Amino acid sequence: MKKECIAMLLAGGQGSRLYVLTSDVAKPAVPFGGKYRIIDFPLSNCTNSGIDTVGVLTQYKPLELNSYIGSGQPWDLDRLDGGVHILPPYMQEGEKGSWFKGTANAIYQNIGFVDMYDPDYVVILSGDHIYKMNYGKMVEAHKKAGAACTISVLEVPWAEAPRFGIMAVDEADNIVEFQEKPKEPKSNLASMGIYVFSWKKLREYLIADEQDPSSSNDFGKNIIPKMLGAGEKMVAYRFEGYWKDVGTLESLWDANMDMLSRGDLDLLEDSWPIYARLPAEPPAFIGKSALVEHSVVTQGCEINGKVMNSVLSHGARIEDGAEVSYSVLMPGVTVKRGAVVRYAILGENCQVEAGATVGDSPENCDPDKWGVTVMGPGSAAAAGEVVAPNTMLNRDHKEVSR
């Protein structure tokens, strides 16, 4: 059936800058904020924005992500008509077909899927951002402007502008120039990697781009510059609110800490809920000897030690005399008696044995060498072991360099 607008969510990226955290899962499946995974944000935004058809493009280690999304029921995306669809690369006739070569190629290979819904507009999303956003308003703005493409932008401090894709605009917010990580930015409007396209236009450009052997088939590098060059109407849509790319270990840790301080990113505020698939766990138990301060705890936690400035996902066990501070614990982590975890990200089902020390605060360490300590999913710190700040362990207990 025809839909006015559908969303395509790019979820195939490896997330190599999350290193051990994405050794077994795609980046969008990485846990966030106690109860969520990164992909919950764009999926919930879609539902809350009234978009009921979402294609999720997967490629890198999709198994956990696929089973997490399942029928889409937690996001109310199990629909008779539309709903969430997982779109992996597939064979074409004549044994052709290939991996997705770039973000634009991923959509190109699924033109058939989009055509099934014959939409007027397609929203392109990525699976590595933490934010609450009403895409419906952006589509409205796109319609009103009569644009071929609308790009969501965020004002960033000028000093940080060189880290982003920057949109230079005229007084009516029409995009006049796109600069990828410019040394001398012409504006401080950073692209958030969220696009609304008029499907007919995008379809043409995707087909043309595919014919170009020199193209890397990427939205930012190829499609956007080509459309600008051809004089298409491209409009910037200014977003205000919390938005963070959590593609690096530091930004993932930062975003979790931002969530704790409940400023711009308040997940307890329920006017724009974020949905998640949840395991059946009993309420958290906070014991007699426990101390919990400026932290979040989740169903299934058993806390008997000290927890400060930390995010505890479901099933975390903090034993008596253990201490966890400024850390992010993903589901199923155990921190045993007397162990200390500071400034660390512990992946799913990590074990920190009694008396071990993982990470340390920046004050106790050479500032040049300090960094967040990361233990990959399923890894363990032995009893009494010291895992230094800025190190990263995989599940075989090998150190991985950044």
Place this chain on the structure above:
Amino acid sequence: MKGLHGIIFSYEKHNDLRELTLHRVPASVPFAGRYRVIDFILSSMVNAGITNVGVVLDGNYQSLLDHLGSGKDWDLSRMHGGLRLLPPFSHEQSPRGVREFAGKMDALASVRSYLKEIRQSHVVLADSDLVINIPLQDVYQAHLDSCADITAVCTSNLEGPPDATYYKLSEQGRITEALYPLRSPAGCYRSLEIYILSTQLLLDLVDECMSHDQVSFCSAVLQGKTDTLHIHSYVWDGYAAQIRTLKGYYARSMELLDPAIRAEVFNAQRPVHTKERNDASTYVDPAGTCCNCLVADGCTIEGTVENSIIFRGVSVAKGAEVKDCILMQDVVISRDAVLHHVIADKNVEVMESRTLMGHDNYPMVIAKDSKV
């Protein structure tokens, strides 16, 4: 077809749950931080592989309907079978006409047409006011092994509600007498009112009881047929709480703060399912302290909370003190309020600096949606 079919009775019986059952049947009384009482027996059935469950409704069942929905949170929203809600429209089928059910046999007679369609060979009957996490597949296997006509689950723990039924057992475990009411149950076993029997026997018993105008399963079958039917016991000494009095409700809730009891109720192999809500994780502020508490998701804790059970979405403001309390969904405790031994029902709001004190053996209950 081999297998079990579940039937849960959730019609209103006499109970002493005071304000907690003003707006609901005992089956949908909130329990253990994020559950309703019925979740436990329903999850036990689902975890035993049962995919067909009928819930016999009567009385004030609006909140139960809202809770159960399509049954999808228990994986009972199925193309084949799943959850069947049996509201008292079916009273019309009962020869006794329209009124409240007088007993299990009466209730079963009113859903006879439903019973006739059951395709499974056996039926497990259970009450909805029982908090238990029992491997029903083991009870079923024991039933098949013993070749009994009826298997009845009971416990050697005699501290139950005042209206409990007790069994006397032979050395082999056959039930020789069912006693109700009973003042001094020493030497007996307390019934947990879970029964397994064949579907055909159930239908025969329903028909027989109706033609003799008998409404009670206890008197007509357990007491009346101990000689002619082989009624066997299955002794379950794990956690089991029949929630029928307020005092019992409070005591059995507070027991969950004991890790050993929690481990029995929340077994990782047999998860307890409930209606999901989308709450973020609970936030504990630096100004707050929280110890010896069960805390569900979606709470904001800025005050002091001790020895308490805190349901989803509760907020406790700075300076407030909550001790030995049960705060149900979305309760709001404002600044500097003090609550000891209080059960605050859903959506209760306690204003600034109020002081509310109950006692260990007489907790103060604040009815749903009240503002203090």
